[in-house]
Amino acid sequence: MSILDAGQFVPVATGGLGHPGSTLAHSMVWFRDALYLGASAPAARGPEDLGRIHRLDPATGAWDEVFAAPVQALDEDAQARAVWLGGGGILRQRQPAEAMGRAFGICAMTVFQGASDAAHCLYAGTMSLWGGQVLRSEDGISFAPVMAPGNGDDSVMSIRGLTAFGGRLFALPSGTITAEGLDRERAPQAIVLVSDDPAGGVWTEACLPGFGDPANRGVVSLCAAQGHLYAGTSSPARGFQLWRTKAEGAAPYVWERVLTDGAFRYTHNLSTAAMAEFGGDLFIGTRIPGFGYDADSDVGPAACEMIRQRPDGRWDLIFGEPRFTPDGLKVPLSAMGPGLGDPYNSAIWSMAVQDGALYIGTQSWEPNDIAMNGGGAPLRGGFQLWASTDGEAWVPVLVDGNGSVTSTGVRALLASPVGLFLGTVNHSRLLQTQALLHGGGADLAEVSAGFDVWLA
Known part of the structure; x- marks a missing residue:
């Protein structure tokens, strides 16, 4: 087992593949011997800012755009919804096209064979003003929706977390968008959806709302591990909870709570983020939305932690804050504090296991802090990629956005037969605006927008 070296990473896509508004390499999957990339334009302004699916031929390095969302006119309600996509302050006043x-956006992808699928199909979850949906493709070229907008509630902004388990496909409604406002994190109901035949378009609630606890404002991540389906929640009142089920019998299934109160760090572990199985254990990365501070709930700032959940219910703190808990004293086994020792690492956004090593990608808000509060100082920072061969000793692989200060997060990691793919989120437009408002920005004048993809 060995860890990839920084010098092995080469760019295979830059600048949003020609679409500057595509700032987010949101999801990746390996299908029919090719990489499929779901791209999002979260601050969409007009008909060019589409959800797109791109395909990379690893033999030639050539990209094809296999899906671009159809363009449709905005009625009065959609026009009001679209105004919220730009963010806050000055940006919010710009009217959409x-x-x-x-x-x-295309915020989730997976490969799954449902009851009426002749073979494995590619499924993708979308972000939309008119309600997120699930798309299906048999050949990776033609895509069609297999879910009503928002599964019947068109205020549900996106469908993410697509995870196959036990012959069923699970999905997470996420975010709420209406004419009155936008919450990118929390859906109208904190639920998990399930279907054994997505092509048929029938989806069922796999759990009670919030797993029966109103403190759970959202279900934000899923992972199949240890013979269970795990679900992580968001709770600005108590901190995340971790639940699991064997998904036996009819939905809604019997779920068992295995962690609560943000692993007893409470709201400083407001939400789970990425999760992955490694060495027979479940690794859970945490986050606070935004720049490590949830303004709506006045939670934070705080950096992320990593929790290791064992099959028998025991858990370890890998990096984070030492603390006394009902399960005894927990100290970080890596001897590293929150954020891997960096207070700007607010989230573990992605995880992947490649050749016996676990890789994790962070979200760093250091460039944003300098742009807003640095008085024109040169920007620094950007995402970090870390790796471990045992889950306890961690080494940095890439730092400072791998040379791009506007690449603030690793939004997608994918282990594949040809290597490890890494997809970024690029905040160049936001950082330019922030820096110009606070006396800087000259160093960003020539920075290109759009996501990047790297391969090692």
Whole structure:
């Protein structure tokens, strides 16, 4: 077992593949011997800012755009919804175009064979003004929706977390968008959806709302591990909870709570983020939305932690804050504090296991802090990629956005037969605006927008 070296990473896509508004390499999957990349334009302004699916031929290095969301006119309600996508302050006052993409993001992808699928199909979850949906493709070229917008509630902004388990496909409604406002994190109901035949378009609630606890404002991550399906929640009142089920019998299934109160760090572990099975254990990365501070709930700032959940219910703190808990004293086994010792690492956004090593990608808000509060100082920072061969000793692989200060997060990691793919989120436009408002920004004048993809 060995860990990849920084010098092995080469760019295979830059600048959003020609679409500056595509700032987010949101999801990746390996299908039919090719990489499929779901791209999002979270600050969509007009008909060019679409949800797109790109395919990379690893033999030639050539990209094809296999899906672009259809463009449709904005009625009065959609126009009001679209205004919220730009963010806050000055950006929010910019009016969108008269038409926009039916989806402005592809936030989840997986490969699954349902009851009526002749073979494994590619499924994708979308972000939309008109309600997120699930798309299906048999050949990786033609895509069609297999879910009503928002599964019947068009205020549900996106469908993410697509995970196959026990012959069923599970999905997470996420975010709420209406004419009155936008919450990118929390859906109208904190639920998990399930279907054994997505092609048929029938989806069922796999759990009670919030798993029966109103403190759970969202279900935000899923992972199949240890013979269970695990679900992580978001709770600005108590901190995340971790639940699991064997998904036996009919939905809603019997779920068991295995962690609560943010692993007893409470709201400083407001939400789970990425999860992955490694060495027979479940690794859970945490986060606080935004720049490590949830303004709506006045929680934070705080950096992320990593928790290791064992099959028998025991858990370890890998990096984070030492503390006394009902399960005894927990000290970080890596001897590293929150954020891997960096207070700007607010989230573990992605995980992947490649050749016996676990890789994790962070979200860092250091460039944003300098842009807003640095008085024109040169920006620094960016995402970090870390790796471990035993889950306890961690080494940095890439730092400072791998040379791009506007690449603030690793939004997608994918282990594949040809190597490890890494997809970024690029905040160049936001950072330019922040820096110009606070006396800087000259160093960003020539920075290109759009996501990047790296391969090692």
